[in-house]
Amino acid sequence: MKLKLFKSDGTEAGDHEVANFPELEQGKGADALRQVILAVRANKRQGNASTKLRSEVAGSGKKIYRQKGLGVGRAGDKRAPQRRGGGIVFGPKPRSYSQKLNKKVKKLAFKRALIDQADSKNLIVIEDFSIESPKTKLLNGVITKIAPDSKNILLVSDEHNENTSLAGRNLSYARLSSTPDLGPVDIVQADKIIFSVKGIDSVLEKLGNS
Helix, strand or coil, rough: EEEECCCCCCCCCEEEEECCCCCCCCCCHHHHHHHHHHHHHHHHCCCCCCCCCCCCCCCCCCCCCCCCCCCCCCCCCCCCCCCCCCCCCCCCCCCCCCCCCCCCHHHHHHHHHHHHHHHCCCCCEEECCCCCCCHHHHHHHHHHHHHHCCEEEEEEEECCCCHHHCCCCCCCCCEEEEEECCHHHHHHHHHHEEEHHHHHHHHHHHCCCC
């Protein structure tokens, strides 16, 4: 797999040959990727929505008015679910929405996401994320040269140095990620993904393709 290579200052340096880049049959892993995305979103849910049953609503259990003689329908107490302010039938209660996925599914989803981005020409390699000082202007200048039209860029390295980490905090359109923290959802959400040379090697090692 050949990916575009850029120098640390953002100038082009030809192509970078990525050996042992993962390969999958057409469509394989798409369902796994979908499951992982749903699981990640579900695991972020707090699950604290709660309603009160008839027995939990505050108020008297006394019958509103007598059974007969008023010419109106028979009624019980004011906590009945058909009355305003009464209990809720089959309402939500605190619960966990978390989903568990095995390692094989996660790994397959990761490969599918990476391959899809590579096929779309959205993977780029940079020699190293190195800037002279922790200034957002410097990092922004490098990124603008590499991907001028992208609005959601992911910068991936095995480990970002302090200057890059500090400079990247104020970039609204770019996010920094280290290889151990990188997941399928991060890959899918990005318009462009810029890997350092060590970063792409670490990803392949993580997938067992080193």
